[in-house]
Amino acid sequence: MSLPGMLYGSGIGKYNQTSYGGYNHNLSAMDGQIYDMTNMSSDYAPLLSPRAQRYITRTLAQPNGLYANDGLYWVDGTAFYADGVSRGTVSAGRKTFAALGAYIIIMPDMAYYNKLTGEFGSLNASWTGAAQIVDGTYGGETAKSNTIEASDVDFTTLFKAGDGITISGATVHPGNNKTIIVREVTATKLVFYENSFVINDGGDAETALTLSREMPEIDFLCENENRLWGCKGDTIYASKLGDPTNWNVFDGLSTDSYAVQVGSAGDFTACFSYLGYAIFFKEEMIYKVYGSAPSNFQVMGSASLGVEAGSSLSLAIAGEILFFLTRAGIVAYSGGTTQSVASAFGLERYHNAVAGSDGLKYYVSMQNEAGDWNLFAYDTRLGIWEREDDTQALGFAWDSNLYFLDADGTLWLNGRPRTVPEGATLEDPVQSMVEFGEFVDNDPNKKQIAKLQVRISIDAGASVTFWMMFDSSGEWEEISTIESQVLRSYYLPLVPRRCDHYKIKITGIGGWRLYSMTREDAIGSELRSTPGRQ
DSSP, X not given: OBOOOEEOXXXXXXXXXOOOOOBOOSTTOBTTOEEEEESEXXXXXXXXXXXXXXXXXXXXXXXXXXXXXXXXXXXXTTEEEETTEEEEEOOSSOOEEEEETTEXXXXXXXXXXXXXXXXXXXXXXXXXXXXXXXXXXXXXXXXXXXXXXXXXXXXXXXXOTTOEEEEEOOOSSGGGOSEEEOOEEOSSEEEOSTTOSOOOTTOEEEXXXXXXXXXXOOSEEEEETTEEEEEETTEEEEOBTTBTTOSOOOSSSTTOOEEEEOOSSSOOOEEEEETTEEEEEOSSEEEEEEOSSTTTOEEEEEEOOOOOTTOGGGOEEETTEEEEEETTEEEEXXXXXXXXXXXXXTTOOEEEEEEEESSSEEEEEEEETTSOEEEEEEETTTTEXXXXXXXXXXXXXXXXXXXXXETTSEEEEOSSOSSOOTTOEEOOOOEEEEEEOBBOTTOOSOEEEEEEEEEEEEEEEEEEEEEEXXXXXSOOEEEEEEEEEEEEEEEEOOOOEEESOEEEEEEEESOEEEEEEEEEEEEOOOOOSSTTOO
């Protein structure tokens, strides 16, 4: 903040600034507000300082996704890695992830990795071949029309009791093509409830029967209350309780799968688990699922700004609040209505956001209308934005520390980590910049800036340069460069300049902290009304 200026009898005004707000990219940013910045941070607030150096932990050749859940996971090309070890092969292209118990789910491949066993495989299972639908047994008792037998398969490697499978290819009695729940499994038999099928005496022989257990096509996936939840188009899906492989089990039990359609316009754009609820987003609607079992699930919608299409990865929790990008900018959501926190960006509009959080700061990488990428951080303690750099992040992950993967394949560990992994290297000294808005010193008259005094500490090997621009000339004039020093005050030499307004910019290499900045100027005459005259 700028303390009130003191006007002496000589007409000299003195203005002292001891705290500094965040990013405010509006033309109204004046007298100490920050119009633009690069690699600045609120870590030492209310002091002005650059962000901490990051660590490079590794470089991926073809970065396709990052995730953390009691370990760090990523996809490099078509290889899926768990804590640095290749565990399976996926298709090419960007991936998203979810977790349920020991399972890490990789989408859109519908693949899984089991953290406990190391097993990697598909959530889906399918078999096609010659089979017979016959009488059999159930629970040790004779049962009619309830068994599928085949000799060239081991069903125990594909299915388990409780699976909901879809049968197709039945020609003798086409009514046997259905989705049905397996009750018992042996190597050569799938057993169902008695009279599950219609068969001829002696059974039906089918030459090309297909048995499949498939996950529905899902665009967005999350975990909530021991179920996987997903959505696509207008439909919301939930897996069987505790079982990511089953989405078609409708047995009238509390553990069943679930599916429902909603009737609002547009497709779903994201889903997320927050405050114990599965929440689904369209661009102009937010849906929350209430209830504890399929029998009492209720989907309640509210007309509100939802996640912008293409920014499903912008959802992250910081300071116990959920943040995401809407068509009107970044908003905060605490379970009711959304509140905009985007005023700092002025008229700039952003898209394709990817976000993460360290618990208190919300980090978001997003693309402006010119196609340029920007990495911002929102400090929930102070309610201010900081702009870091032009990083395009593909994903963030919290694994005791905050990691992010950029489009060039660098896996970064964010500054000030709790622990640093073995082999991580510190990035080069941070190059920082802060540009203040226009200073008019609370006076519309012409003025003559006379002195600029700063109180600053600069780390060893670092340097800071001060610049000024007068009357929006477009030219920055170097005022002074200060090398590494302990905390002290400096008077910066200025050539007196008569102007209507002026701007100050600070550039630095390495670490520094600005404690205060004091300006002195002499108040001049009123502005002349004739255009072009000074």
